[in-house]
Amino acid sequence: QVQLQESGPGLVTPSETLSLTCTISGDSINSHSWWSWVRQPPGKGLQWIGEIYHGGTANYNPSLRSRVTMSVDTSKNLFSLQLRSVTTADTAVYYCARNNFFSLQYWGQGTLVTASS
């Protein structure tokens, strides 16, 4: 059974960098899958941030591309998200997910990140 677990600071200072990690169990990051990050501001809808393949190739949402970097660590079976120059508008629950069938098949439980001084 595939399980994903997000981890990282729950509070980020505006203008700083948000960093999150998604640890995979029950599957290998080297499987033929893409891995995504999605966020959801409180009380609002879902926004896809980007995806990454185990080789390091990534695709980002154009609205966030200038501030986002994703990476993989195959030795630890995890992938990561960095979002630079955060503002209060970046406050959201951040989810990691495994792509499949042009949809998002498995999701982590999500982690709330608040951008506040």
Added chain:
Amino acid sequence: EIVLTQSPGTLSLSPGERATLSCRASQSVTNNYLAWYQQKPGQAPRLLIYYASTRATGIPDRFSGSGSGTDFTLTISRLEPEDSAVYHCQQYDNSPLYGFGPGTHLEIK
């Protein structure tokens, strides 16, 4: 960029009734790459339907998806109290790759 619109915004029905949720795209969805998710409060979304009409693993057959092109429907027959949730549709396209609708809030009275 394809924009998804969902209707109604809120739906209130009784157990045993049928729910019909709509998702309309601003342009044709490539190869019907349209998915539906259920999200309960405090939980992550759960994949229900992909390829517009294929049920994901473990999803009861009370949930069905239909449609093509720009108009898609999620039907939940024989509503149960645990079906109370927000339902999101999602399309796969060029840029951004994944786009979501605003969601329909389904309340079971």
